Amino acid sequence: MAKALRQQQQQIVAANREDVERARAGALEASFIDRLELNPKRIEMMATAIEEVIALPDPIGRVDKSWRRPNGLKVGKQRIPLGVIGIIYEARPNVTSDAAALCLKSGNGVMLKGGSDAIASNRAVFRALRAGLEASPLPKNAIDALAFVDTTDREAVKEMLSFDAYIDVIIPRGGKGLIRFVSEHSRIPVIKHDEGVCHVVVDGSAPARMVDEIVLNSKTQRVSVCNAAEAIVFLRSAVDPHLDRVLRKLGDAGVKLHLCPQSLEHAQNAGIDASWYAPASPEDFGREFLAMEVAIRVVADLDAAVAHIDEYGSRHTESIVTNDFEQAQQFVDLVDSSCVMVNASTRFADGNQLGLGAEIGISTTRMHAYGPMGIEELTTTKFVVFGSGQTRT
Amino acid sequence: MAKALRQQQQQIVAANREDVERARAGALEASFIDRLELNPKRIEMMATAIEEVIALPDPIGRVDKSWRRPNGLKVGKQRIPLGVIGIIYEARPNVTSDAAALCLKSGNGVMLKGGSDAIASNRAVFRALRAGLEASPLPKNAIDALAFVDTTDREAVKEMLSFDAYIDVIIPRGGKGLIRFVSEHSRIPVIKHDEGVCHVVVDGSAPARMVDEIVLNSKTQRVSVCNAAEAIVFLRSAVDPHLDRVLRKLGDAGVKLHLCPQSLEHAQNAGIDASWYAPASPEDFGREFLAMEVAIRVVADLDAAVAHIDEYGSRHTESIVTNDFEQAQQFVDLVDSSCVMVNASTRFADGNQLGLGAEIGISTTRMHAYGPMGIEELTTTKFVVFGSGQTRT
Numbered sequence A, B: 001m002a003k004a005l006r007q008q009q010q011q012i013v014a015a016n017r018e019d020v021e022r023a024r025a026g027a028l029e030a031s032f033i034d035r036l037e038l039n040p041k042r043i044e045m046m047a048t049a050i051e052e053v054i055a056l057p058d059p060i061g062r063v064d065k066s067w068r069r070p071n072g073l074k075v076g077k078q079r080i081p082l083g084v085i086g087i088i089y090e091a092r093p094n095v096t097s098d099a100a101a102l103c104l105k106s107g108n109g110v111m112l113k114g115g116s117d118a119i120a121s122n123r124a125v126f127r128a129l130r131a132g133l134e135a136s137p138l139p140k141n142a143i144d145a146l147a148f149v150d151t152t153d154r155e156a157v158k159e160m161l162s163f164d165a166y167i168d169v170i171i172p173r174g175g176k177g178l179i180r181f182v183s184e185h186s187r188i189p190v191i192k193h194d195e196g197v198c199h200v201v202v203d204g205s206a207p208a209r210m211v212d213e214i215v216l217n218s219k220t221q222r223v224s225v226c227n228a229a230e231a232i233v234f235l236r237s238a239v240d241p242h243l244d245r246v247l248r249k250l251g252d253a254g255v256k257l258h259l260c261p262q263s264l265e266h267a268q269n270a271g272i273d274a275s276w277y278a279p280a281s282p283e284d285f286g287r288e289f290l291a292m293e294v295a296i297r298v299v300a301d302l303d304a305a306v307a308h309i310d311e312y313g314s315r316h317t318e319s320i321v322t323n324d325f326e327q328a329q330q331f332v333d334l335v336d337s338s339c340v341m342v343n344a345s346t347r348f349a350d351g352n353q354l355g356l357g358a359e360i361g362i363s364t365t366r367m368h369a370y371g372p373m374g375i376e377e378l379t380t381t382k383f384v385v386f387g388s389g390q391t392r393t
Helices: A002-007 A009-025 A030-036 A040-055 A094-105 A116-134 A153-160 A176-185 A208-220 A236-252 A261-269 A302-312 A325-334 B002-007 B009-025 B030-036 B040-055 B094-105 B116-134 B153-160 B176-185 B208-220 B236-252 B261-269 B302-312 B325-334
Strands: A063-068 A074-081 A084-089 A109-113 A143-145 A169-173 A198-202 A229-235 A256-259 A277-279 A293-299 A317-321 A339-344 A361-363 A371-373 A379-390 B063-068 B074-081 B084-089 B109-113 B143-145 B169-173 B198-202 B229-235 B256-259 B277-279 B293-299 B317-321 B339-344 B361-363 B371-373 B379-390
Touching: A002 A009, A002 A040, A002 A116, A009 A030, A009 A040, A009 A116, A030 A116, A040 A094, A084 A094, A084 A153, A094 A109, A094 A116, A094 A143, A109 A153, A116 A143, A153 A176, A169 A176, A198 A208, A198 A236, A198 A302, A208 A229, A208 A236, A208 A317, A208 A339, A208 B379, A229 A236, A229 A302, A236 A256, A236 A261, A236 A293, A256 A261, A261 A277, A261 A293, A293 A302, A302 A325, A317 A325, A325 A339, A371 B379, A379 B208, A379 B371, B002 B009, B002 B040, B002 B116, B009 B030, B009 B040, B009 B116, B030 B116, B040 B094, B084 B094, B084 B153, B094 B109, B094 B116, B094 B143, B109 B153, B116 B143, B153 B176, B169 B176, B198 B208, B198 B236, B198 B302, B208 B229, B208 B236, B208 B317, B208 B339, B229 B236, B229 B302, B236 B256, B236 B261, B236 B293, B256 B261, B261 B277, B261 B293, B293 B302, B302 B325, B317 B325, B325 B339
Parallel strands: A084 A109, A084 A169, A109 A143, A198 A229, A198 A317, A229 A293, A256 A277, A256 A293, A317 A339, A339 B379, A379 B339, B084 B109, B084 B169, B109 B143, B198 B229, B198 B317, B229 B293, B256 B277, B256 B293, B317 B339
Antiparallel strands: A063 A074, A074 A379, A361 A371, B063 B074, B074 B379, B361 B371
């Protein structure tokens, strides 16, 4: 598959040009067109990504745990594929090859449904992947695509979501509208990849440099992604040692500050550049800015910070910066999110960064896999039982 | 909760009498009424079952695995509750207390929806459980019930299935109709507990006594349950050493035999009592008899047996009786069912028997938990990350 992508690079780039021109004619945003565009360098990255997936250890057949019963039965849980995985995604054509490789490596069949904006690119990538499969001993139908259906997008998705006899799980990757549509219409179990409203909580005991680095990195290292921080919560203990300095650093980095009444007062008293901040509206807490903007709030203590996260967070990723052992433990136990961190940037909430190898995405569904999903999370287990003639009495 | 059940035994028995009388007036089957009926002995069993759940180790907070990244981040997966679990079940009122105890022990809230046939009994059991909770430091709303809704049953279930903001997972336990209805209408992830069409495969290398004991036990030890065998598949190698004898033993035990053409010929040639058997109709393979009846088929070899299971099985539980090492390994790898066994009765496909402690049921959904589900399967994991100031570059 990696070889075929490289071999068919010209055809893929040509097909992609069609999609990009249509997007330009439709006056779509520059960031959208950037995600859509493929060039030889990006196709090489897609091929390399496939090779990285190939290099991962095979999860199938592994017995994760086993035990012996008093009657001598040996019981184990052996990893098996989920079955057929349906991936429904939007504009990025690299998802076509990434998802296909991850599903195949984990022993699954995959049914791909990309967005209509990338239809020519997805077809070209899919043709290359199929050509690769056909040159291998694997069944070529292990990868299939709803890339050619002649209906409007949502109709095709709706039909796909009714195939509960053929597809075992649906993973939607995309905007809120897509996720909601899939959840409402699917008869197949869904693992959602929903938005991230991530928080960094700052405690007074944390060293200044660590606070600055983690807050800045969580917010600004890459703003368009689900694991970027959208709000910074200062415990009262952190106001004197950290608040003014952090506001200044964020503003200086070009981040627009949406301030709660208490932090607003501090910003005014500290004489921070008034163009950097504005009073936070109620909707600013819980907002996924995906931009150089952040909400700032001062709360009394850890319990209040946890309550804030419960109310406004999306249960994706939260991090506390603290040197208080007890508080760190409490934060980890009390915060109900898929990733809970101490003294680390929220940007580490990523399968690759956490050591799972390549990731299919970050699940916000509690069932089956919660948080970053690697290939192991694309498998399930069956019970295997070895006996010597045991019967039940 | 166990104490309160014992204390309110009289009220529960009185309420149950209402349900039983209504069922008798409605001329429902004796087996149905038997499942519905509560008496002091059965209430004591319900209380004891709660105490057994209490004694299980607490799964919450346990870090199942952890590792260290090259940048020093310590990453772990810590067990957390699923959230709120919706249990939708039919006539057995003991499910009310069993499910409530299992969900509570695993840190979850539970929303119970029992069948209308057991409504008075379920209300009485629920009141006792609530009284128990109220005497404890736990929040009484951790257990709630849709036992009092004044609508037809299906309407109430439909409404419950739309509460995706409040309920994290739905577990339906009951007949095919209920399972299908729930799957079609739920916006909440569903873990199905569907039928079991279990197979025992017999190979020529197996000792006669082991074949007889496992076949008989799998079929007859309890016929009304999902892990009872519904078909016995003989490899050609097993025909001479085992077929006639097993047919005779099954017939002698009162099991009606539905025979494929080849086994039919053998039964006739062996002079087996003609009242014990009949030619199998095509529907007899894949049928969940839940009775003293079994389908018998002779196939060429292991591959043909696996193909038979793929076509007619329900992916619940299959067992092979063999002394051929290679065949045993192949069977375990090739059969795609939630429990695959060698030389053991299918009746062991049960959370308690396999060592999970009490079980909430047997999942036939591949996602999240496949096969018997104990309290661990009522939990999920979150990532916990301990750093020392790491940021992403």
